[in-house]
Amino acid sequence: MTAANWGNPPDLPDTLCYLNGAFTELRNAQVSVLDRGFIFGDGVYEVLPCYGGLAFRFDQHMARLDRSLVELRIKNPLSRAEWAAIARRLALSLQDSRGAANQLIYIQVTRGVALRDHAMPADIMPTVFVMVSEMKLATPAQREQGVACVTAADFRWEKAHIKSTSLLGAVLARQISVDAGAVETVMFRGDHLSEAASSNVWVVKDGTVMGPPKDNLVLEGIRFGLIEELCRAQGLGFELRPITRAEVLAADELLLSSATKEVLPITRLDGQSVGQGSPGPVYQRLYAGYQQAVAALSA
Numbered sequence: 014m015t016a017a018n019w020g021n022p023p024d025l026p027d028t029l030c031y032l033n034g035a036f037t038e039l040r041n042a043q044v045s046v047l048d049r050g051f052i053f054g055d056g057v058y059e060v061l062p063c064y065g066g067l068a069f070r071f072d073q074h075m076a077r078l079d080r081s082l083v084e085l086r087i088k089n090p091l092s093r094a095e096w097a098a099i100a101r102r103l104a105l106s107l108q109d110s111r112g113a114a115n116q117l118i119y120i121q122v123t124r125g126v127a128l129r130d131h132a133m134p135a136d137i138m139p140t141v142f143v144m145v146s147e148m149k150l151a152t153p154a155q156r157e158q159g160v161a162c163v164t165a166a167d168f169r170w171e172k173a174h175i176k177s178t179s180l181l182g183a184v185l186a187r188q189i190s191v192d193a194g195a196v197e198t199v200m201f202r203g204d205h206l207s208e209a210a211s212s213n214v215w216v217v218k219d220g221t222v223m224g225p226p227k228d229n230l231v232l233e234g235i236r237f238g239l240i241e242e243l244c245r246a247q248g249l250g251f252e253l254r255p256i257t258r259a260e261v262l263a264a265d266e267l268l269l270s271s272a273t274k275e276v277l278p279i280t281r282l283d284g285q286s287v288g289q290g291s292p293g294p295v296y297q298r299l300y301a302g303y304q305q306a307v308a309a310l311s312a
Contacts, residue, residue, distance in 0.1 A: 029106040031099050031143040039144055048140050050123030053131070054179030056140070057081035061118040062148055062272040063104040067310040068118070071097060073235045078120065081176045087124055090139045096120070103145035115148040117272065121178060151277050156300070159280025159292045160196040160269075164258075165189050167200035167207045167230075174229045186210035197269055199261070199282065206256040207231055212274055215240065217266035217295045221250030236270040243302040249295060266293035276300050 025040035032042045049055035059078045062069045075093050082089050091099075104116040125137040151160075169182030187210035190198040197209040206225050208214055213234040216223045222244050227233045237253075244251040261267065265288045267279035276299045278292040 028110070028145060029103055030145070031103065031141070033138075033141055036102070042142070042144075044140055044142070045126045047128065048123055048126050050121065050140060050178055052129055054177065054181075055085070055133075056121055056123030056178040057085060057087070057176050058122070058178050059120040059176060060272050061100055061120065063100065063116040063118060064307050064310055065114060066101065066104045066108050066116065068097065068100055068104070069307060069310060070235050070239065071100075073238060077176060077233065077235065078122075080174075082122065084172070084175045085124070085177075086133060087122060087139055090122065090141055099143050103143060107145045107147065111147065113147040115150070117146050117148040119144050119146070123178065148273060151274055155196075155277065156292070159278040159287075159290075161194070161281040161284075162197045162199050162209070162267075162269075162279050163190050163193045163195045164199045164201065164283055167202045169200075172229055173207070173232050174227075176232060183210050196277075197279075199267075199279075201258055201261075202230060204258050206258070206261055208234075209269060212269040212271040212277075213237065214261075214279075215268040215270065216256055216261055216264045217268065217293065218260070218264055219250075220295065221252055222268075222295065222299070223252045223254065223256055223260075225256055226253050234270055235272070236276070239303070239306065240270060240276070240299065243299050243306070246302055247298045249298070264288065266295050268296055268299070275303050 027038045027040055029036055030039040030042050057078065059074050061074050075096060079089055100118045103118055107113045107116050121142045123140040125139050127134040127137050165186060186198045186200060190196060197212055199209050199214055200207050206214060208231050213224065213236060222240060225231050227237065241251050267282065267287045269277045269279060276296065278296040280287050280290055280292065
């Protein structure tokens with residue numbers, strides 16, 4: 014590999030992206046090697062699902078971006094209207110050029126470019142990067158049969174509520190399930206459920222949907238609020254509290270939620286069947302409600 018193409022493989026897509034105030038092809042976008050996102054992972058991100066070019070739960074994603082930026086003492090460089098305009102243009106560009114029915118908008122804000130020093134430099138310009146890709150949802154087979162997951166200790170840091178670009182812990186956790194041929198890694202801090210490598214985890218017992226409390230040990234997925242809304246609409250119980258490993262193993266149903274998984278049933282955990290070993294009635298009701306919420310975007 015020559016210096017000309019080192020780290021810049023020729024097959025990068027020509028999809029549109031946004032970088033520091035300008036739109037350009039993704040394969041041509043470049044940032045400084047002294048960007049603190051590259052050096053320290055000093056930045057935050059959001060992943061915004063779009064259905065037919067329409068952003069889903071946009072305000073909730075922007076609120077979480079604000080919370081993460083506040084934690085890092087980075088001023089949000091754009092208004093919500095500006096974020097919305099960028100996301101809309103990128104989503105429609107992929108829909109028009111590639112025929113992608115649904116899109117994922119990846120937003121990243123780093124502290125910016127400065128000489129390497131652990132201390133936070135003052136008055137530097139944040140680096141803003143936004144790209145779009147096709148959103149690949151769960152397959153019909155996964156929805157019909159459910160998915161297999163494995164468990165592991167949650168070895169990540171104690172500020173999991175920040176959607177940080179420092180994702181090595183999540184990468185290592187996700188690889189555990191990849192190596193096992195599973196879809197996700199369900200993690201525990203000691204004896205209590207936290208979350209999966211890139212998803213939230215829900216425990217269903219006796220018609221109540223339960224998740225861990227919203228604290229610094231769990232990233233509050235955007236579907237936290239949505240799952241609660243769907244449960245209320247469906248007459249299901251909803252509870253956030255510490256959940257033990259024994260409760261997870263004795264669950265009637267286990268569910269994953271994320272932007273791309275939406276709501277997805279876990280039917281095998283560490284090789285053992287969950288509940289009846291097939292997607293359960295609570296999953297079916299929540300998934301149907303989720304699809305109604307998506308359909309309401311274009312109503």
